[in-house]
Structure formats: C-alpha cells, structure tokens
Amino acid sequence: MEDTKAYKTAAFWIVFILVFALAPLRMTSNYQIILANQILIWGLFAVAFNMLFGVTGMLSFGQALYFGLGAYAVGLSFKYLGASWFLPAIGMGLVGAVVISILVGLLIIRVSGVFFTVLTLAFGQLVWQITFRWYNFTGGDDGIQGIIPPGILGDRIAYYYFTLCLVLLSIWFLRRLVHSPMGLTLRCLRQNPDRLRFLGRSVRYNQLGIYMISSCFAALAGSLMAGVNNSIHTDMLYWTTSGEVILMSVLGGIGQFFGPFIGAAVIIIIQEVVGAKTEFWPLIIGLTMMVMVLLLPKGLVGEARLLGNRLKSFAGGNRG
Amino acid sequence: MDVSFIIGQFLSGLTMATLLFLVASGLTLIFGVGNVFNFAHGSFYMIGAYLAYQAVTIWHTNFWAAIFAAAAGAGVMGMLAESLFLRRIYGRAEEGGFQILLTYSFILVIDDLVKMIWGTEYKSLLRPRGFSGSVEIAGLTLPTYNLAIIGIGLIIVVLAWLILSRTRPGRIARASALDREMLGSMGVNVPLTMTLVFGVATALGGFAGALAAPLRSVTPGAGIEVIIDSLIVVVIGGMGNFWGAWLGALILGEVNAFAVAVIPEWASVVSYVVMVLVLIFRPEGLFAPRGVRKV
Numbered sequence: 052m053e054d055t056k057a058y059k060t061a062a063f064w065i066v067f068i069l070v071f072a073l074a075p076l077r078m079t080s081n082y083q084i085i086l087a088n089q090i091l092i093w094g095l096f097a098v099a100f101n102m103l104f105g106v107t108g109m110l111s112f113g114q115a116l117y118f119g120l121g122a123y124a125v126g127l128s129f130k131y132l133g134a135s136w137f138l139p140a141i142g143m144g145l146v147g148a149v150v151i152s153i154l155v156g157l158l159i160i161r162v163s164g165v166f167f168t169v170l171t172l173a174f175g176q177l178v179w180q181i182t183f184r185w186y187n188f189t190g191g192d193d194g195i196q197g198i199i200p201p202g203i204l205g206d207r208i209a210y211y212y213f214t215l216c217l218v219l220l221s222i223w224f225l226r227r228l229v230h231s232p233m234g235l236t237l238r239c240l241r242q243n244p245d246r247l248r249f250l251g252r253s254v255r256y257n258q259l260g261i262y263m264i265s266s267c268f269a270a271l272a273g274s275l276m277a278g279v280n281n282s283i284h285t286d287m288l289y290w291t292t293s294g295e296v297i298l299m300s301v302l303g304g305i306g307q308f309f310g311p312f313i314g315a316a317v318i319i320i321i322q323e324v325v326g327a328k329t330e331f332w333p334l335i336i337g338l339t340m341m342v343m344v345l346l347l348p349k350g351l352v353g354e355a356r357l358l359g360n361r362l363k364s365f366a367g368g369n370r371g
Numbered sequence: 372m373d374v375s376f377i378i379g380q381f382l383s384g385l386t387m388a389t390l391l392f393l394v395a396s397g398l399t400l401i402f403g404v405g406n407v408f409n410f411a412h413g414s415f416y417m418i419g420a421y422l423a424y425q426a427v428t429i430w431h432t433n434f435w436a437a438i439f440a441a442a443a444g445a446g447v448m449g450m451l452a453e454s455l456f457l458r459r460i461y462g463r464a465e466e467g468g469f470q471i472l473l474t475y476s477f478i479l480v481i482d483d484l485v486k487m488i489w490g491t492e493y494k495s496l497l498r499p500r501g502f503s504g505s506v507e508i509a510g511l512t513l514p515t516y517n518l519a520i521i522g523i524g525l526i527i528v529v530l531a532w533l534i535l536s537r538t539r540p541g542r543i544a545r546a547s548a549l550d551r552e553m554l555g556s557m558g559v560n561v562p563l564t565m566t567l568v569f570g571v572a573t574a575l576g577g578f579a580g581a582l583a584a585p586l587r588s589v590t591p592g593a594g595i596e597v598i599i600d601s602l603i604v605v606v607i608g609g610m611g612n613f614w615g616a617w618l619g620a621l622i623l624g625e626v627n628a629f630a631v632a633v634i635p636e637w638a639s640v641v642s643y644v645v646m647v648l649v650l651i652f653r654p655e656g657l658f659a660p661r662g663v664r665k666v
Contacts, residue, residue, distance in 0.1 A: 110468040158647070161654040164467050165408040166610065169602050170650070176599055177643040184636060241465075290595070294475060301472060331487075337479030344473045345459055 063309075071215055075208050084207050086323060088279045090316045091218045092272050097299040097311030098225055099268035104297070105305030106229060107261050108241030110168045112293050113175030116155075117148045117266040119288030121273030123182065126195040126283040134201040141274045148270035149263060156262045160255055163244075172290060179288040194284035198277050214275050221268050222312075228264070229308055237261055291333075298336055301343050304350020313352050375511050380628045386517040386586070388624025389524030393579035395601040395608070395616040396531065397572035403611030404548045404568045407457060408470050411477035412576050413598030419445040419577025420584040420593065421485055424494045434499035438581040445577020446570040452477060453569035458562065478594055485591045494589040520582055527575075528617060535613070544568055548611075603646045609656025618657060 074087045096118060103109045124144030128136040159170040182189045189195075203209045228234055236257055239247050244254050277283050286292065295318070303314025325335065347354050398412045422444045426437035456477075460469050497503070502516040535541040546554050547564050555561045580593070587593075604623050608615025623642055630641040649657065 104468065108465060108468075110471060112471070158650050158654075161650075165402075165471065166606070168408075168468075168471055169606060173599065173602060173606070173643060173646060177640065177647075180640050180643070184640070294479075297472065297475075331483050333479040334483035337476040337483070340472060340476035341456070341480070344469050344476065345456065348463070348469065 068219065072212075075211055081207050084211050085279055086319065088211050088214055089276075090319050091214055092275050092279065093296070093299065093315040093319060094312035095218045095221055095275075096269055096272035097296050097303070097315040098222055098308070099265045099272065100296045101300045101305055101308075101311040102225060102228070102237075102261055102265045102268075104300060105307075105311070106234065106241065107237045107258065109258065109262070110297075111171040111262075111265075112168050112290065112297070113171030113173075114266070114269045114296055115288050115290060115292035116171075116175040116178050117152065117269035118273035118276070118292060118296075119178070119182070119283075119285075120144060120147055120151065121270030121275075122277045122283040122287050123189065123273075124270070125274045125277040126198055127189070129198045129277075130190075130195050134199060137200045137204065137278070141271065144270045144274045145267055148267045152263045152266035153259065156259045156266075160258045160262065172293070175288070175290055175293055179285060179290070182288055183285050189285075192285060194282055196282040198281050198283065200278045204278065210278055214279070217271065217275065221271060225264075225268065226308055233257070233260070295336070298340050298343075300350075302339065302350060304353035306349055307352045307356070310350050310352040314350065317351070376632075378511055379513075380632050381625065382513060382517055382521075384625035384628030385621075386520050386624070387627060388620045389521050390579045390583050391600060391604055391624055392524060392617055392620035393527065393582070394576050394597055395604040395620055396528075396613060397575035398601050399605050399608075399611055399613065399616045400544075400572045400575075401569060402605075403613075404544045405565050406548070407565075407569075408467065408474070409569075409572070410471050410474035410598065411452070411481065411594070412573070412601065413594035413596070414478050414481040415445045415449055415573040415576040415594075416580035416583075416597045417485060417589075417591070417594040418448055418481065419580030420589045421489055421494070421580075422577070423581035423584050424489070424496055424589050427496055428494070438578065441581035442574045442578035445580070446574030449573025449576075450566050450570040452573075454562075454566050457569075458565075478598075482591050482594060489591075491591060496584040496589065498585045516585060523582065527578075532613065540567075600642065603642050605656070606646055607649045607657060609658040612656070612658045615656055615658035 071087065071091065075084055078084050078087065096114070100111070100114050103111050103114075121141070121144035124147055125137065125140045128140035128143065132140075155174050159167055159174065162170065183191055185191070199205050200210055204213055229237075236247065236252055239250075240254060240257055247254055247257070273287060276287070296315075299314035299318050300311035301314070302317060303312065304310030321335075322332075325332070343350065349357060394412060394416050397415075398409060401407050401409050401412075419441045422441035423437050426432045426440060427434055432440075456473060457470070460466060460473060463469060498516045502519050505512045505514045506518070507513075533541075535544065543554070543559055543564055547559075547561060547568075551561050554564075580597075600623065604616060604619035606619075607622060608617070608619030622645065626641055626645055627638060630638040634641075
C-alpha cells in the first residue's frame with residue numbers, strides 16, 4: 052500500500068515537471084509562455100495561501116498585501132536602483148515579507164476565526180491605501196511599467212525556466228512542510244487547538260510561523276509576477292486579489308495539497324477563454340464561488356478523489 | 372481653528388457616525404444573534420441607495436416614502452439571501468470560513484447585477500424638500516439634512532434598544548443568540564427567527580444607504596467601502612455588541628471628519644490607524660463582547 056502511494060507521488064511529480072518543463076517547446080507565441088508562467092506563479096501563490104486556510108484553518112483575506120509587497124519590492128528597486136537590482140530585490144521582498152508578517156501577525160493572531168479574517172482584510176486595505184495615495188514614491192494608480200529583468204532573464208523562455216525552478220523548489224518545500232511534524236501540528240491546530248495546548252505546544256507560535264511562511268511565498272510569487280507582466284499596479288494589493296487566490300484554492304480543493312494549484316490553472320484558463328477583461332468577470336467569479344461553497348465544498352480535486360474512491364469501492368464490492 | 376469650524380466638523384462627523392452605526396449595528400446584530408458573519412452587508416447598503424435613487428430620481432415619489440421602501444426592499448433581499456443560500460451551510464464544519472466565502476460571492480454578484488441594471492455612472496439624489504438648505508442656530512449655519520439624519524439615527528438607536536430589551540421579539544432574538552436548540556424546543560420557529568433578524572439587519576443597512584444617497588454619490592462598489600468602514604467600527608467596538616457599535620461609529624465618524632479637514636490626503640488611512648491602536652491595547656474591542664446581554 053505504502054509502495055503504491057510513493058510510486059503514485061513520484062509519477063505525479065514527474066508528469067507535473069515534464070508538462071511544465073516541456074511546455075515552451077509546444078508553445079508558438081510569447082503570449083502562451085506568459086500564460087504558462089502566470090499559471091505557475093498563481094499556483095504557487097494559491098498553494099502558499101492554502102497553507103494558512105486549508106492546512107491550518109486560518110482564512111486570510113489579506114494575502115494580496117504580501118503578493119503586492121513582493122511586486123513592489125521589485126518594481127520600486129527597478130525604478131530607483133536600476134534593472135541590475137532585480138534578483139536582490141526579490142530577496143528584499145522576502146525580507147520585507149518576513150518583517151511585516153511578524154509585525155502584523157503579532158497583532159492579528161491575538162484573535163481567531165472571523166475576526167482574524169476581518170483584520171487581515173483591514174491590514175491589506177491599509178497597505179493598498181498607502182500605496183495608492185503615496186503617488187510620488189509608488190506611482191499610485193499608474194503603477195510602474197517597463198520592468199524588464201536584467202541579462203538573460205530578459206528573455207521570455209529563460210525567465211520561464213527561472214520561474215519554474217523557483218516555483219518547483221517552493222512547492223517541494225511546502226509539501227515537505229505539510230508532511231513534517233510542524234505540518235501535523237498545523238493540522239491539529241485546525242481541528243482542535245485546545246488539544247494542541249494540552250500537548251504543550253504553543254498555538255500562537257505555530258500560527259505566527261505559518262502566517263510568516265505563507266506570506267513569504269506570496270511575496271515570492273508577487274515579485275516573480277512583476278517580471279512576467281513587466282509592470283506592477285496597485286490592484287495587486289487590492290482585496291480582490293486576495294479574493295481571487297481564495298477562489299482558486301476553493302475551486303481546486305482546500306483539503307488537497309495540489310488542489311489550489313489546479314484551481315489556479317483552471318481560473319487562468321477560463322479567464323483567457325472568456326476574455327480577461329470581460330465586463331462581468333466578477334459575476335462569473337461570484338457564481339463559481341457560490342456553486343463551490345454550496346454544492347462542491349471539497350473542490351474539483353477533492354470531489355474527483357471522492358468519486359474515484361466511490362467507484363473503486365463499488366468495483367471492489369462487486370468482486371467481493 | 373475657530374469654534375464654528377470645530378462644531379461644523381463635529382456635526383459632519385456625527386452624520387457619518389449615524390450612517391456607520393446603522394450599517395454596523397445590522398452587522399453586529401446578525402453576528403450576535405445568528406453567529407453569522409455577513410461580509411456582504413455593505414452590498415445591502417448599496418441596494419438601499421440604488422432603490423432610493425430609482426424611486427426618487429426616476430419615479431419622482433415622495434422622498435421619505437422612498438427611503439422606507441428602499442429599506443424594506445433591501446430587507447426582502449436580505450431575507451431571500453439568508454433563506455435561499457446561507458441557511459444551507461449552517462452547522463457545516465468550519466462554517467465561519469464558508470460563511471465569509473459565500474457572502475463574499477454575494478458582494479461580487481450584487482455588484483454586477485447593480486451594474487447591469489443601473490450602469491456604472493455615478494448617480495445622484497436631490498435632498499428632500501425642506502431639507503436642502505441650512506438653519507442658523509446661535510450664529511452657526513448647520514445643514515438641515517445632516518441634522519435630520521442625526522435625529523433619525525437617534526430615534527432608531529433608542530427604538531432598537533427598546534425592542535431588543537423590552538419586547539417579546541427582542542427577547543427571542545437574544546435567546547437565540549444564547550441557545551438555539553433550547554429556543555426551538557420551547558416552540559419558537561428558530562429558522563424563521565434567523566431569517567427575520569437577517570431581514571431587519573439588512574433593512575437597517577439599506578436604510579443607511581438610502582439616507583446617505585443625497586450626501587454621497589451612488590456608485591457600484593460602494594458596498595465594499597462601507598463594509599470595510601463598518602468592519603473597523605465593530606473591531607473598535609467589539610463584535611456582537613450594540614453599544615460597542617455605537618461607540619465605534621462615533622469614534623470613527625469624528626476622527627474621520629477632523630482628519631478630512633486637517634490632513635485631507637491621508638484621511639482614509641486614519642481610520643486604520645485608530646483600528647491598529649485599539650488592536651494593540653484592546654484586541655477584543657473597547658467593549659469586550661459580553662455574550663448576549665448587550666446584543
């Protein structure tokens with residue numbers, strides 16, 4: 052049993068890596084590369100978000116704060132320090148995310164449940180407001196355009212593989228984390244925080260830790276996104292960005308590690324098919340969310356697994 | 372800064388506080404009684420504003436009748452949202468998160484429906500006859516419509532408190548916050564109670580939207596601005612607490628009014644600063660939630 056499971060996991064990783072590694076060979080236009088790149092980055096963002104919501108049970112409505120923070124670290128260093136600062140800027144974004152997530156986290160993990168969600172939203176909107184108003188420094192509503200990564204990274208395909216490596220490393224790390232003792236602690240935190248206290252572990256320490264880790268990877272996703280879109284905008288910090296990453300996770304399935312990644316891919320592909328700037332995009336998102344919450348709360352991956360298990364036990368029952 | 376300036380700002384702060392209180396009290400009522408977090412509460416505010424616009428500017432009905440009709444309309448929409456959708460997820464594991472997600476989807480859907488019906492342009496409403504000017508009291512010019520809002524707000528605070536604390540429906544509402552199962556076994560229709568509470572709360576939100584329409588322009592997306600302000604109010608005051616919501620609205624309204632006059636560019640950030648300060652020193656809100664006694 053264990054062997055088949057390990058075998059399946061390995062097969063999954065190989066297929067996953069191959070699909071994304073070979074994708075550029077089949078892609079004829081820059082546009083398709085950008086699309087694949089966006090799927091990778093949003094996928095990482097969604098998986099990182101789900102470390103909070105699906106694994107630990109902390110629904111954050113403010114992860115756009117860190118996504119935008121990473122993007123603005125890259126954008127602002129590009130604007131004021133020059134293109135060669137691209138890689139250090141990603142590091143600066145990560146450090147910034149650690150510092151801010153600890154400061155904000157210390158304030159907001161003092162409350163739990165709905166209050167936590169409300170406060171994440173409020174802090175996210177606070178940072179959005181500041182960025183929006185501070186026109187002289189951040190460019191306000193105009194954002195920052197023309198961000199071209201330096202050297203070989205300026206090439207679309209090279210940048211794609213650069214992103215792929217970082218995203219794979221991050222996802223591998225997060226997956227290891229889920230299956231580590233800390234991952235068990237986090238799942239226990241979602242199901243029964245009192246028992247965790249009983250076992251002598253600190254609830255707050257673990258909450259703060261996962262909030263920081265999730266925020267760091269959100270910042271990484273944001274800074275990578277700046278290089279894909281070649282521009283940043285205050286919308287990356289707006290609450291709708293947080294909402295979109297939540298929808299991706301719920302669509303894919305918050306109970307599955309890869310669910311959010313699949314959800315991100317589905318949403319981005321739908322966005323392309325329907326036309327990203329369709330007038331009624333929010334309506335589509337809203338109705339999708341409604342259907343998922345009311346009818347398919349386990350998400351696409353979760354419900355598919357459930358269906359698969361049912362079919363299996365049905366077939367097994369026939370044989371027996 | 373002279374006295375008339377301070378009184379003028381104080382009054383405009385009080386107007387804002389009244390409107391905020393109407394929205395936040397509905398939010399806190401639903402949370403306190405039903406333990407439901409209605410993220411879409413601001414959208415019912417917006418529905419109220421648009422219904423009032425439709426009635427007054429397009430159909431030329433009487434202003435005050437239109438305001439009450441708009442509140443009733445928002446309440447009916449609220450009851451529909453509760454009985455058709457929200458009711459289905461009560462009692463599910465991790466209900467809180469799903470409540471937020473479901474009501475979040477309401478925001479998006481209502482926003483787009485409003486855009487489809489009324490378009491994206493700003494809409495405006497004239498102040499009612501007899502309230503378009505200002506009065507002079509002791510040498511101060513005070514806009515009459517603001518005074519009317521403050522007066523109406525006071526009446527509603529007192530009425531709501533009386534209903535909650537002195538009448539049978541109020542007692543049922545408070546009891547359902549304590550123990551729904553016990554209430555049901557005593558012969559009260561609990562699901563109906565929840566729907567009605569939801570209706571009253573969303574009607575309060577719609578009423579605030581309709582009242583505010585002549586002061587602020589009516590736009591789609593107003594829902595999210597209002598919900599964030601009222602969230603700050605309940606964070607300051609303590610969630611599920613009637614008087615906390617009142618105090619929070621008062622603080623936020625006044626701080627905002629003076630910030631707009633002193634540092635207009637950063638006024639919108641000041642609300643958050645107040646919230647952060649409260650969080651640092653009183654994370655449970657200024658009025659710590661003491662269960663239901665003060666719903």
